[in-house]
Amino acid sequence: MPKCQFIRPYDMRRRGRLEFEPIPLNQYSKTVKDELGSFTKDQLVAIARDMEIIRAFETMLNEVKLRGNWKGVEYNHRGPAHLSIGQEAAAVGQAFLLGVDDHIYGSHRSHGEILAKGLSAIRKIDDAPLVAIMKGYFDGACLKVVEKDASGGVKDLAVDFLVYGAMAEIFGREAGFNKGMGGSMHAFFPPFGIYPNNAVVGGSADIAVGAALHKHVNHKPGIVIANIGDASAGCGPVWEAICFATMDQFKELWDKDHRGGLPLIFNFVNNFYGMGGQPVGETMGFKVLARLGAGVNPSQMHAERVDGFNPLAVIDAVRRKKEILERREGPVLLDTVTYRFSGHSPSDASSYREKAEIEAWQGVDPTVCYPEALVGAGVATRAEMEEIRARCEDLVLKAFRKAVDAAVSPRADLRKEGCLLDRTMFSNAKIAVMEPGRKPEVLIPKKENPRLKQLAGRSRSAFDAAGKRLPKTRCIGIRDAIFEAVLDRFYEEAALVAYGEENRDWGGAFGVYRGLTESLPYHRLFNAPISEGAIVGTAVGYALEGGRALVELMYCDFLGRAGDEVFNQLSKWQSMSGGLLRMPVVVRISVGSKYGAQHSQDWTAVCAHIPGLKVVYPATPYDAKGLMYSALLATDPVIFLESQQTYDQPELFVKGGVPAGAYEIPIGEPDVKRAGGDLTVVTVGPTLYRALDAAAILETKYGVSCEVIDARSVVPFNYDKVIASVNKTRRILLASDACERGSAPQTMAARITELAFDSLDAPPVVIGARNWITPPAELEDTFFPQPADFLDAVHEHVTRLPGYAPARKADASTLRKRSALGL
Ligand SMILES: Cc1ncc(C[n+]2csc(CCOP(=O)(O)OP(=O)(O)O)c2C)c(N)n1
Numbered sequence: 001m002p003k004c005q006f007i008r009p010y011d012m013r014r015r016g017r018l019e020f021e022p023i024p025l026n027q028y029s030k031t032v033k034d035e036l037g038s039f040t041k042d043q044l045v046a047i048a049r050d051m052e053i054i055r056a057f058e059t060m061l062n063e064v065k066l067r068g069n070w071k072g073v074e075y076n077h078r079g080p081a082h083l084s085i086g087q088e089a090a091a092v093g094q095a096f097l098l099g100v101d102d103h104i105y106g107s108h109r110s111h112g113e114i115l116a117k118g119l120s121a122i123r124k125i126d127d128a129p130l131v132a133i134m135k136g137y138f139d140g141a142c143l144k145v146v147e148k149d150a151s152g153g154v155k156d157l158a159v160d161f162l163v164y165g166a167m168a169e170i171f172g173r174e175a176g177f178n179k180g181m182g183g184s185m186h187a188f189f190p191p192f193g194i195y196p197n198n199a200v201v202g203g204s205a206d207i208a209v210g211a212a213l214h215k216h217v218n219h220k221p222g223i224v225i226a227n228i229g230d231a232s233a234g235c236g237p238v239w240e241a242i243c244f245a246t247m248d249q250f251k252e253l254w255d256k257d258h259r260g261g262l263p264l265i266f267n268f269v270n271n272f273y274g275m276g277g278q279p280v281g282e283t284m285g286f287k288v289l290a291r292l293g294a295g296v297n298p299s300q301m302h303a304e305r306v307d308g309f310n311p312l313a314v315i316d317a318v319r320r321k322k323e324i325l326e327r328r329e330g331p332v333l334l335d336t337v338t339y340r341f342s343g344h345s346p347s348d349a350s351s352y353r354e355k356a357e358i359e360a361w362q363g364v365d366p367t368v369c370y371p372e373a374l375v376g377a378g379v380a381t382r383a384e385m386e387e388i389r390a391r392c393e394d395l396v397l398k399a400f401r402k403a404v405d406a407a408v409s410p411r412a413d414l415r416k417e418g419c420l421l422d423r424t425m426f427s428n429a430k431i432a433v434m435e436p437g438r439k440p441e442v443l444i445p446k447k448e449n450p451r452l453k454q455l456a457g458r459s460r461s462a463f464d465a466a467g468k469r470l471p472k473t474r475c476i477g478i479r480d481a482i483f484e485a486v487l488d489r490f491y492e493e494a495a496l497v498a499y500g501e502e503n504r505d506w507g508g509a510f511g512v513y514r515g516l517t518e519s520l521p522y523h524r525l526f527n528a529p530i531s532e533g534a535i536v537g538t539a540v541g542y543a544l545e546g547g548r549a550l551v552e553l554m555y556c557d558f559l560g561r562a563g564d565e566v567f568n569q570l571s572k573w574q575s576m577s578g579g580l581l582r583m584p585v586v587v588r589i590s591v592g593s594k595y596g597a598q599h600s601q602d603w604t605a606v607c608a609h610i611p612g613l614k615v616v617y618p619a620t621p622y623d624a625k626g627l628m629y630s631a632l633l634a635t636d637p638v639i640f641l642e643s644q645q646t647y648d649q650p651e652l653f654v655k656g657g658v659p660a661g662a663y664e665i666p667i668g669e670p671d672v673k674r675a676g677g678d679l680t681v682v683t684v685g686p687t688l689y690r691a692l693d694a695a696a697i698l699e700t701k702y703g704v705s706c707e708v709i710d711a712r713s714v715v716p717f718n719y720d721k722v723i724a725s726v727n728k729t730r731r732i733l734l735a736s737d738a739c740e741r742g743s744a745p746q747t748m749a750a751r752i753t754e755l756a757f758d759s760l761d762a763p764p765v766v767i768g769a770r771n772w773i774t775p776p777a778e779l780e781d782t783f784f785p786q787p788a789d790f791l792d793a794v795h796e797h798v799t800r801l802p803g804y805a806p807a808r809k810a811d812a813s814t815l816r817k818r819s820a821l822g823l
């Protein structure tokens, strides 16, 4: 789309041939002896030790799962354990060169990566900061457990801390790295550069891209590694992540200071199996995973295959890949060949593979071959290696005894009101600037923004000074109000970025961002590929690293394309981290109309159903601006719904209209838009206006005075105003444009029944769209609730309206029949 890129028919239609470069496979050929000049003996031995710790750790879990006992200590671990026995060299080789600023994101099978990265970090951090990290982490809760019987120096203590912290997390203990709320598949420890591991296959791919984006945009040190399995190559979000990470614009359009590729390694931990399915030869067609980089950009992602059974080969590969990333030529792809001797999980009997195959790989076991190579090169004696192995087992046993002891390592009490999860579902903080003192990068002073200048000529209210209604084109509408809040935040918060489809020059599909391009450099506002999953997933990664992201899904109906990212990632990491992480992400989602069945659904309730998401749906410009400003100050994920029916809606309710300056509206507070005494009407989203039309008819024609309350937010939601209104009116009707079944008003109706049963003269009545697909634009008024539907519902279920003939059957027997038909 950028005008500077002219697409010439001559070039595009010219005959030619596209050439691919050869892809290196296992090119590393050095021996330990060859490497003696590059590594100290201590380093070479440390590599063996780290592999032994992982092996002992995973063996313990395997035994516990299979036999409920390890080394005489009994324990029943109910949760999962996806073990990486056999994969130790891949993890240790990767971690060896990484610094604390290098961040890894992993999978369900990442215990080894956690330990390897932690052990590597401990070697690199000086004693004083190491102590500070341990003391500062959740007020030293984990440290307190391990320091009691500590022996040796700070580094030894830190190793105990790491092994115990990871293990206690796996066993769901409150002293674990994530207070026991992450567990085996999600454990992580950011101070050592160990970022969330993900139980959703491939889930870390786009999150890691977002993390790398954060480093790239904000000039943060270090690289990011996405550790994902070979079978994740079949996952859509992984491809979306690869597409997002390799966008040309990074290298071609971003300004000089931000030009270049993302500092990211897609590391496919290639153990040749999914659970039982085999990517090579069965479920995929690439044969060699490293081939995947070939088509996505001209550098073929610098992809190569590396022997993950040789830690030195992996170290060599990471060193070379880091150099590429430092030259800003990333991202890169590694196909790290490895093999799990253990089953997918301990209950897996490996029915899908031959015993001989497992034995063949065990024959080149890295925890045997590498120590042998050290002995052969004279780095260590066999006895020394044996002693290391025994010490590692003791280390793990020491942590194991503590982690399974309920008196030493209790679990969080989740039955208590105000318990850990009550406190961590939302962080509920407000942060104006992530990095105080940092100046936001902008292209022009705010007051010179062309859209802002244009809006200065518009009325801030729907009415002129004499109270006469103005044409919409002369007023600030909802799209302008949102723009103003976004612009304000961009000039305040340097860490804020916005992206989505057609966000830059186009101005967002519905014109909300028109004029934003003129103010912002590319790296703060850009077009994303049509990759809804990656749009949200990268925002999650961007936020986890300390940034603030505003992303957009063009239609609510496309939420399904970002399902995992919204429902499992965005919503869950704050609480899965035990309250350690924050998720300052606003997802703008436009709710359509006129475009038929796949472009016109209101899925507010789908989002509201997911714990951990805040959900707002403003219907007026005043509310839209204030809520957007609040959302962009918040530290929680906010689903910000906007109706395409009302983008040009001017302000009818607030005297003086929409303030030109910034202001906040608290998320979760409904607002009375019309006072009344006979019937409470609660609306979600643009249904407000049809409810007001109905209220006017009810008042003038039938003398029924309605109090109309605009929910504004769905999660959280303060019921006080609604209950106060019901106490007065004794009757309530709730409405939205979402299909009625399972809608947000249905949930509210159930809660209001619980909270105000004694005040109600009749059960709450809910109206919504028919439980149909959305028909074409010309028939939409048969679908979305219209004023007549309100009157029908009032007449049938609230109070008989004298002389009223229902437009459509809405009586109890019709509702029963329709329910029985699934309608
Ligand atoms: C999206 C999703 N689909 C399916 C699963 C169930 N599952 C867990 S692990 C796994 C196999 C993953 O294989 P791979 O990505 O190669 O990782 P590995 O287990 O080999 O480490 C499957 C299918 C899941 N967790 N997430």
Ligand SMILES: [Mg+2]
Pocket: 229, 230, 231, 269, 270, 271, 272, 273, 274
């Ligand atoms: Mg695999």
